[in-house]
Amino acid sequence: MPASARREFLSATGLLVLKPETVFGSQANSAIEIGIIGCGGRGTYIGGFFQEYTGARIVALHDPFPDRLEEIQQKLRLSGPRLYRGLEGYRELVTSRLDAVVIESPPYFHPEQAEAAVAAGKHVFIAKPLAVDVAGCQRILEAGRRARGKLSFLVDFQTRAQPAFQEAARRVHEGAIGTLVMGHVYYHTGRLRSRSKPGASPAEARLRDWVFDKVLSGDIIVEQHIHVLDVANWYAQAHPLRAFGTGGRKARTDVGDCWDHFLVQYWYPNDIRVDFSSNQFLKGFHDMCIRFYGTAGTVDTHYNGYLRITGDNPWPGVEKDDTFRAGAVANVKRFVESLRSGAYVNNVEESVESNLTAILGRMAAYQERMITWDQMMRSGEKLEARLKL
Numbered sequence: 001m002p003a004s005a006r007r008e009f010l011s012a013t014g015l016l017v018l019k020p021e022t023v024f025g026s027q028a029n030s031a032i033e034i035g036i037i038g039c040g041g042r043g044t045y046i047g048g049f050f051q052e053y054t055g056a057r058i059v060a061l062h063d064p065f066p067d068r069l070e071e072i073q074q075k076l077r078l079s080g081p082r083l084y085r086g087l088e089g090y091r092e093l094v095t096s097r098l099d100a101v102v103i104e105s106p107p108y109f110h111p112e113q114a115e116a117a118v119a120a121g122k123h124v125f126i127a128k129p130l131a132v133d134v135a136g137c138q139r140i141l142e143a144g145r146r147a148r149g150k151l152s153f154l155v156d157f158q159t160r161a162q163p164a165f166q167e168a169a170r171r172v173h174e175g176a177i178g179t180l181v182m183g184h185v186y187y188h189t190g191r192l193r194s195r196s197k198p199g200a201s202p203a204e205a206r207l208r209d210w211v212f213d214k215v216l217s218g219d220i221i222v223e224q225h226i227h228v229l230d231v232a233n234w235y236a237q238a239h240p241l242r243a244f245g246t247g248g249r250k251a252r253t254d255v256g257d258c259w260d261h262f263l264v265q266y267w268y269p270n271d272i273r274v275d276f277s278s279n280q281f282l283k284g285f286h287d288m289c290i291r292f293y294g295t296a297g298t299v300d301t302h303y304n305g306y307l308r309i310t311g312d313n314p315w316p317g318v319e320k321d322d323t324f325r326a327g328a329v330a331n332v333k334r335f336v337e338s339l340r341s342g343a344y345v346n347n348v349e350e351s352v353e354s355n356l357t358a359i360l361g362r363m364a365a366y367q368e369r370m371i372t373w374d375q376m377m378r379s380g381e382k383l384e385a386r387l388k389l
Contacts, residue, residue, distance in 0.1 A: 032339055033098040034125075035060030035082075037090045037113055038105030039072040040195070042127060046104055046156070047076055049329050054336040059098055062090045064207060064389060087389060094120040099339060100152070101125070106210040107218050108132050108385050111139040114153075118143045123152040123344075125335045129226050130155060130348075130355050132218035135382040137352050137359070144348025152344040154335045155351035158327025159231050161334070164307045164318045168299055172235050176313040178296030183274035185232045187225040187288045187303075191252055191260075191281050203389050212256025215383045221262045221365070222358040225278040227303060229361070230354035231290040232266075232274055235299065239353045240266040240274070242372040245365030251281035264361040276361060 050056040062084040084093045100123035130140040147153040159165045196205040210216035217223040245264035252260040261279040288303035297311020308317035338345045364371040
């Protein structure tokens with residue numbers, strides 16, 4: 001979409017940001033020091049990449065649950081990191097002595113945690129989705145804008161970091177498949193595993209199993225299936241103007257309150273129609289696809305699978321792209337290098353657009369009616385967890 005239109009949509013009040021601390025690792029002629037907020041599976045996974053590929057030192061950890069703090073220390077062989085507990089412990093972590101914060105907590109908490117990190121002058125590496133509602137997206141956008149030019153603020157979308165996806169996008173943008181007519185986008189996968197523990201209180205069980213909770217996760221279309229919607233926006237160089245959807249909770253009714261499938265029709269500028277579907281209950285099938293049909297050919301790309309273009313301007317692409325792991329590693333390395341070089345990175349605007357695209361689809365599906373982008377934005381939707389441990 002035109003830069004002017006993007007700026008108009010993303011307009012937000014700019015606020016001053018505290019001057020970032022000197023990078024402690026550089027100052028001490030040693031490793032960059034990071035703190036991890038959210039020490040579950042993803043926090044441990046990404047933390048390992050920081051250690052293995054960048055030499056960064058993990059000096060602080062925050063998680064509401066003591067067992068997770070113990071597990072991450074054992075798995076990553078950490079020696080004496082500062083530990084912060086409880087739902088509010090992250091506030092002390094971000095104001096402590098470190099260079100950057102890695103946010104891998106449930107998405108519901110991302111806006112307040114990112115705001116606190118930027119206000120404390122800390123660089124931010126953050127998992128998708130950025131938020132679970134419209135209000136949260138607006139807060140993240142504002143925090144990211146305050147960071148621009150002063151701090152790195154990198155959202156971990158793996159596809160955009162991968163050379164094969166970058167090449168596919170470049171060719172589409174340069175006209176390899178002609179004028180885009182329609183798209184077929186889906187994320188079909190199996191169910192996730194419960195993380196709750198025997199004897200847990202209802203609040204603890206809810207927080208440990210946040211991926212099954214609509215408010216804490218944003219539902220499956222926002223929490224997980226945002227990956228393919230992000231690439232759809234990337235290829236189309238725009239966000240959708242409206243959506244109509246449906247879906248429900250039929251195959252996975254034994255845990256949480258998230259839906260197990262969504263079907264959404266998106267309308268993009270230039271009358272590009274995109275058919276989207278997603279689920280999280282399958283057995284024996286798993287695929288994530290972003291396919292666009294144009295007047296001169298088809299781009300067919302798969303997360304962790306093959307990428308190619310057929311038609312008038314064919315491109316053989318690759319047979320299998322290691323999107324999940326290699327994309328995350330590339331983002332981790334890029335983030336740390338930006339801290340060392342001072343050439344700070346910031347991809348908040350396109351990431352917020354993708355987040356809102358998923359929210360638009362969720363809103364249209366929940367209400368089973370057409371919702372425009374402007375209606376969604378005016379709604380100011382704000383979800384409340386009312387969670388007390």
